Amino acid sequence: xxxxxxxxxxxxxxxxxxxxxxxxxxxxxxxxxxxxxxxxxxxxxxxxxxxxxxxxxxxxxxxxxxxxxxxxxxxxxxxxxxxxxxxxxxxxxxxxxxxxxxxxxxxxxxxxxxx
Amino acid sequence: xxxxxxxxxxxxxxxxxxxxxxxxxxxxxxxxxxxxxxxxxxxxxxxxxxxxxxxxxxxxxxxxxxxxxxxxxxxxxxxxxxxxxxxxxxxxxxxxxxxxxxxxxxxxxxxx
Numbered sequence: 001x002x003x004x005x006x007x008x009x010x011x012x013x014x015x016x017x018x019x020x021x022x023x024x025x026x027x028x029x030x031x032x033x034x035x036x037x038x039x040x041x042x043x044x045x046x047x048x049x050x051x052x053x054x055x056x057x058x059x060x061x062x063x064x065x066x067x068x069x070x071x072x073x074x075x076x077x078x079x080x081x082x083x084x085x086x087x088x089x090x091x092x093x094x095x096x097x098x099x100x101x102x103x104x105x106x107x108x109x110x111x112x113x114x115x
Numbered sequence: 116x117x118x119x120x121x122x123x124x125x126x127x128x129x130x131x132x133x134x135x136x137x138x139x140x141x142x143x144x145x146x147x148x149x150x151x152x153x154x155x156x157x158x159x160x161x162x163x164x165x166x167x168x169x170x171x172x173x174x175x176x177x178x179x180x181x182x183x184x185x186x187x188x189x190x191x192x193x194x195x196x197x198x199x200x201x202x203x204x205x206x207x208x209x210x211x212x213x214x215x216x217x218x219x220x221x222x223x224x225x226x227x
Binding site: 004033040041042043044045048050055056058059091093098101103104105106107108109 | 147149151158160161164166204206212214216217218220
């Protein structure tokens with residue numbers, strides 16, 4: 001079956017521009033997660049949804065970052081007034097339930113480059 | 116803050132040999148541990164997981180060992196193949212709605 005998909009796969013933005021990154025989770029998956037992965041580093045948690053509810057946004061680095069999942073399926077991560085330090089791969093993951101040990105399945109990521 | 120880390124940043128092994136990738140964690144509240152494989156340009160791929168009430172778990176060609184006494188996790192890959200070349204991350208999670216915490220990763224290179 002289809003896995004987690006993300007679009008666009010690559011995004012180049014000029015500093016100060018707004019960007020929107022899309023995540024399509026596996027159909028029926030309740031939980032959705034966003035991570036940021038800097039070059040050569042492990043993914044770092046940004047935010048977590050259970051259905052449409054954003055239960056944890058403690059990892060969002062600033063108020064320029066905003067995520068939504070209005071219908072409990074597709075999610076969008078928006079970054080306003082992008083800065084060079086926002087350059088990274090943004091990964092989306094989904095899991096079937098909300099359990100602590102539910103396996104998270106990752107998408108291919110969106111590589112954001114801010115010039 | 117507490118974090119998950121790795122002993123070795125790179126590991127080169129001969130095809131057919133066994134590989135061992137190590138990980139140290141510091142959060143004593145961690146209840147669940149996962150190994151992910153990440154190939155270039157792709158997202159992390161789940162390999163195997165283990166709960167804190169277990170010491171060992173085996174999958175196909177992979178084994179995860181957990182030593183809670185010294186807060187150490189390892190991934191063993193039997194008969195390593197060229198397709199195993201990737202970056203491997205350990206991740207840990209505490210109980211409840213807490214996020215996964217990833218280590219920095221170990222790059223495994225398989226020499227044919």
